[in-house]
Amino acid sequence: MIGSTALVTGASGGIGAAIAHRLASEGVRLVLVARSKDALDALASTIHARHGVRPTVIVLDLERRACGALLLQQVQAAGIEVDLLVNNAGFGTYGAFETLAPELEQAQIAVNIGAVVDLTHAFLPGMLARGRVAILNIASTAAFQPCPFMAVYAATKAFVLSFSEALWAEYRGRGVHVAALCPGAVDTGFIGKLGDPGVRETAVFSSTLSPQVVAEQAIRALRGGGPTHIVGLKNALLANSARVTPRRLMALISGAMLRPRTHAQRA
Numbered sequence: 073m074i075g076s077t078a079l080v081t082g083a084s085g086g087i088g089a090a091i092a093h094r095l096a097s098e099g100v101r102l103v104l105v106a107r108s109k110d111a112l113d114a115l116a117s118t119i120h121a122r123h124g125v126r127p128t129v130i131v132l133d134l135e136r137r138a139c140g141a142l143l144l145q146q147v148q149a150a151g152i153e154v155d156l157l158v159n160n161a162g163f164g165t166y167g168a169f170e171t172l173a174p175e176l177e178q179a180q181i182a183v184n185i186g187a188v189v190d191l192t193h194a195f196l197p198g199m200l201a202r203g204r205v206a207i208l209n210i211a212s213t214a215a216f217q218p219c220p221f222m223a224v225y226a227a228t229k230a231f232v233l234s235f236s237e238a239l240w241a242e243y244r245g246r247g248v249h250v251a252a253l254c255p256g257a258v259d260t261g262f263i264g265k266l267g268d269p270g271v272r273e274t275a276v277f278s279s280t281l282s283p284q285v286v287a288e289q290a291i292r293a294l295r296g297g298g299p300t301h302i303v304g305l306k307n308a309l310l311a312n313s314a315r316v317t318p319r320r321l322m323a324l325i326s327g328a329m330l331r332p333r334t335h336a337q338r339a
């Protein structure tokens with residue numbers, strides 16, 4: 073990895089920032105992308121002080137249409153060639169579906185799916201020409217079954233998983249390793265942004281991993297040859313059992329594990 077360049081989306085906090093730190097510790101040069109300029113600048117300074125590499129910061133809203141072309145333009149203008157694309161930016165929504173804001177659901181689809189496809193389209197041709205490159209997409213254990221109360225979020229992550237697995241097979245003989253990283257609950261700003269403090273009491277979010285543990289697994293996913301890397305043995309067992317359990321049963325089980333407290337009281 074030494075001397076290669078990684079572009080990490082959603083690097084202003086959480087898993088993306090942890091992955092950026094971990095890559096920098098391997099001598100990887102970085103392009104950090106998100107909307108929060110101050111957080112990106114602060115991360116870039118810390119990484120420079122700690123690891124001696126000075127990351128390039130690009131502020132961009134990945135909800136925008138054609139964000140891939142916009143980002144590629146800025147990266148090329150800076151004379152940078154990307155060897156590793158980490159599609160990490162994303163967010164979730166939580167609650168009974170009829171209570172969730174339609175605009176936010178659409179924004180979620182745009183960032184979690186639209187930007188992943190668009191950035192892959194924009195960067196893949198150049199990466200193919202370079203060879204020995206990789207794309208790491210951050211999916212989730214939510215990808216393996218329908219998730220009531222996070223229906224759109226889980227569906228976006230199922231897309232990311234399927235998309236990554238398909239591209240893994242398509243490009244494995246062409247010098248591009250594509251992988252999906254699937255963490256369970258991680259202690260980041262993601263949980264607070266779900267907008268219901270009660271979510272931490274659900275079976276899914278009551279115990280969490282640190283973003284640093286997930287970043288370590290990201291490195292393993294890049295070094296391994298497979299398309300799917302599930303974080304944690306328990307999660308791997310659950311996710312793989314979900315693959316052979318009837319979908320209706322999985323929907324009921326995950327619904328019970330995610331049911332908001334307020335909803336449970338009404339039931």
Ligand SMILES: NC(=O)c1ccc[n+]([C@@H]2O[C@H](COP(=O)([O-])OP(=O)(O)OC[C@H]3O[C@@H](n4cnc5c(N)ncnc54)[C@H](OP(=O)(O)O)[C@@H]3O)[C@@H](O)[C@H]2O)c1
Nearest residue numbers: 082084086087106107108134161162212257258260261262
């Ligand atoms: N935390 C979990 O429990 C968990 C579990 C499994 C998978 N994941 C996945 O892991 C990834 C990272 O999430 P996290 O847990 O690290 O959450 P986080 O701490 O909230 O970080 C999310 C990152 O995405 C960026 N982002 C969100 N909307 C964006 C937009 N419109 N344009 C550009 N950047 C945007 C945020 O940056 P700005 O706000 O600065 O733009 C931030 O850097 C997500 O794809 C998430 O779905 C999380």
